[in-house]
Each structure stands twice: as C-alpha cells, then as structure tokens.
Amino acid sequence: MRPVIIAGNWKMYKTKSEAEELVNSILAAIAELGNLPCVVLCPPFTALETVVQLVQARGIEVGAQNIDYHDAGAYTGEISAPMLTHLGVKYVILGHSERRQYFGETNASVNLKLKASLKHHLVPIVCVGETVDEREAGLTDAVVSRQVAAALSDVSATELSSLIIAYEPVWAIGTGAVCEPVEANRVAQLIRGTINNLYHKKDFAEAVPILYGGSVKAATIEEQLAQSDIDGALVGGASLKAEEFVPLIQAGCKKVCLTVPKT
Ligand code: PGA
Numbered sequence: 001m002r003p004v005i006i007a008g009n010w011k012m013y014k015t016k017s018e019a020e021e022l023v024n025s026i027l028a029a030i031a032e033l034g035n036l037p038c039v040v041l042c043p044p045f046t047a048l049e050t051v052v053q054l055v056q057a058r059g060i061e062v063g064a065q066n067i068d069y070h071d072a073g074a075y076t077g078e079i080s081a082p083m084l085t086h087l088g089v090k091y092v093i094l095g096h097s098e099r100r101q102y103f104g105e106t107n108a109s110v111n112l113k114l115k116a117s118l119k120h121h122l123v124p125i126v127c128v129g130e131t132v133d134e135r136e137a138g139l140t141d142a143v144v145s146r147q148v149a150a151a152l153s154d155v156s157a158t159e160l161s162s163l164i165i166a167y168e169p170v171w172a173i174g175t176g177a178v179c180e181p182v183e184a185n186r187v188a189q190l191i192r193g194t195i196n197n198l199y200h201k202k203d204f205a206e207a208v209p210i211l212y213g214g215s216v217k218a219a220t221i222e223e224q225l226a227q228s229d230i231d232g233a234l235v236g237g238a239s240l241k242a243e244e245f246v247p248l249i250q251a252g253c254k255k256v257c258l259t260v261p262k263t
Helices: 016-030 045-055 081-087 097-102 107-119 132-136 140-151 181-199 202-207 218-225 242-259
Strands: 005-009 038-042 060-064 091-094 123-128 164-167 210-213 232-235
Touching (some): 005 242, 016 038, 016 045, 045 081, 081 107, 107 140, 123 140, 164 181, 181 202, 181 210, 181 218, 218 242
Parallel strands (some): 005 038, 005 232, 038 060, 060 091, 123 164
C-alpha cells in the first residue's frame, strides 16, 4: 500500500512572515478534514524552522528544496542534510529541473545528494522529466530511465529505506501545460520498470511512491490521482495560496479514502 502524498514546492517564494500566514491558512482550512494524505510543505531554507514549528503535531511534514552532499565543511553558501534534520525537516526535493537548468545540477550530483539524504534519514523526492525537445525527439523514456538509474547508482535496496520519485515533465512546469494523465501514468510505470530492472525486486518497485508534477491544479488533479501508478502530486504555483492548495489536499483525502482497505 503506497501512501498518498501532496507536496508543495514553494520555490523562492515566501518570507518568514508570509510563510506563517500561508501555513496558518492551510491549517485552519484542513482542521476538520479526515483521511489526510501525507502533506509535505517545502518552503525556502529561511522559513523551514518556522514552518516546522507551526505544523508540529498537526500531521504535516516539512521538506527542503536542495542540500549539499557534504555533511559540513568549507562550502560557502551551502546547507547540509544534518543541518536540516536538526531543524525537524524530514524530506528534501532533489534534482528539480530548475536546479538542473540554472544551477548545474547533474545526474551525478543528484546521486551524491540522494546518498547524503539517505545517510541522514531525509526522504528524497527525486525529480525526473524530459524537456520539450527531448519529448518531441521521442527521447522521453530514455531520458527518464537514465535519470532514475543515475540517481540510484551505487545505492542498495536496503539503503533505500524510503524514496519518492516525482515525474515532472519540464515543459509542464509553470507553463499551464499538463501532461495527459494516461501518459503521466505510462511514464510512472516506466519508472517502476526501471527500478525493477535495477533491483530485481518487483515488490520494491511497486512500493515506491511516484508523484506527478507540472501545472497541477484543482481542475486536473483528480484525474491525475485516479491513475494506477500516480500516488500524489508535487505542486509549485498552486501551493502558494491556501485557496488553491487546500483543494489539492482534499483531492488527496479522496484518494486516501479509496485506497484505505475496508475492514
Ligand atoms: P508548477 O511547478 O506546479 O508551478 O508547474 C511544479 C514544480 O516545479 O515542482
């Protein structure tokens, strides 16, 4: 049984006080909801501690948007996994396409960061996805499989206590263009197949939660979550306003209801 996960990637938005306001609005709106999915808020570093404190004991988790793979050292401007876990951060987004595009993130650096996050018990949300040129050239499957395999290079099945993959087609991020749910599901299955080929453990590949990301919004999320291999969403723009994010959490609640075994 895979968890349903609704994660908000706030990117470089929200000061500490804006973060407080947003979290308080979300908490107020979901106070009465039952069957909550796993909600993960990923604010910028400067708001992490504030958000951790606000959501503590409310069943909501907090994630960072990046780490450096060293534990500590002379790496000006960087933040390590132990610094985050010390604050109560439990998740980290790795290999987001914006980091690949603007900050020189590579499959190799994603792999190093993945290993550092596992070492420190931070749950990695590894982002993979093709650009529009790659899709048009028919390279989607090759690119996504390569990204998944590279991220997991030299990582044993036992080391991978927890792992989340987010399929985020680059052309769908922040553009309003949404990948057809059936196609996103096909790629999610391809990701499971890749993991199965790497570890030869079908159960293991079946247990990895796979999120869809790219212009997720209230109007489209239900069809996305209705897919067999899509276990949640990684949400950018629509995670920045409570009135847009809460309906996504509600859609997650519905999927939780449908997946919880009836006793
Ligand atoms: P978007 O961003 O929902 O604004 O498309 C998704 C992401 O970047 O993770």
